[in-house]
Amino acid sequence: MPNPKFKILVVDDDPSIRQMLSLGLIQEGYEVQTAENGEIALEKIRTFEPQIIILDIMMPVMDGYDLCQAIPQISNASTIMLTAKDTSQDIVKGLRMGANDYLVKPFHFEELLARIEVQLRNRFPGLSGQKVIGRFTINELQKTIALDGTVLHLSPTEYKLLTYLLWNANQTLSKEKILIHVWGYDFEGEDNIVEVYISYLREKLADNSHKIIKTIRGLGYRLEAGNEN
Known part of the structure; x- marks a missing residue:
């Protein structure tokens, strides 16, 4: 939530x-x-x-x-x-x-x-736990994200990463900032973990042309949420 x-x-x-x-x-x-x-x-x-x-x-x-x-x-x-x-x-x-x-x-x-x-x-008994951001709907109670009404099958880390990108939709986020917010300050895994999970998300979003998650050369990544339906 x-x-x-x-x-x-x-x-x-x-x-x-x-x-x-x-x-x-x-x-x-x-x-x-x-x-x-x-x-x-x-x-x-x-x-x-x-x-x-x-x-x-x-x-x-x-x-x-x-x-x-x-x-x-x-x-x-x-x-x-x-x-x-x-x-x-x-x-x-x-x-x-x-x-x-x-x-x-x-x-x-x-x-x-x-x-x-x-x-x-x-x-807040009326709280639905849902937030619509462009073409996406985040259900924070069920920990799911839907694109154009279709629920995406995401791992916990993919959900956390996509949620963070969506809360910062249409903003460029550096790799370092993503790493800290999704994996934490003390992460000691592979250096390319962000790139790997961005590629996972692009596959789940059928974003082969990188129109949803854009790579901003030298700066990081930006998610284009699109217009609300």
Whole structure:
């Protein structure tokens, strides 16, 4: 369900957690800000106005429990507690303090994404998860993309790459930028991975003449989404 209009605030005193979550959520299309404690979080909630707040419990200055109780006074954002406190008593306390969901560390990022999507669906019941971009339709709930109404059979990486190209349709994206957003900063695979997956997409799109995904010599690639039907 990623959508650039959805804002997420990550609140955790561990800088590595803040960085990991921020990079991952940005790659999924969310707008993200971070805070290292509850007091800073309250100020950012007022100015940033997030729809989702992911917060740790054990933080200095103001812990997650106090923050969770303070949030409803200034925001109707959904809260997901992300913490190492894993007893049933901890979970019950967190939910009773006002958290909408509770996830224990260590966690799988895909599970966090799914829980975020649940909160967004609950808050925006009319949300279809579909976005039309030219000739393409992205269904973010089903993780599918259709071209002229026909669903493309894409691998997870192909879906992620094509989604990124579509969100930036008609803009030239460098190979380096694509590599970072699709494969991540720490990717250590083949140097030509972008070219390989661009060729996969062109085959799936029957784009033999490169009219949909254009190579801009010396600069990168640009996807021409076409006109909406």
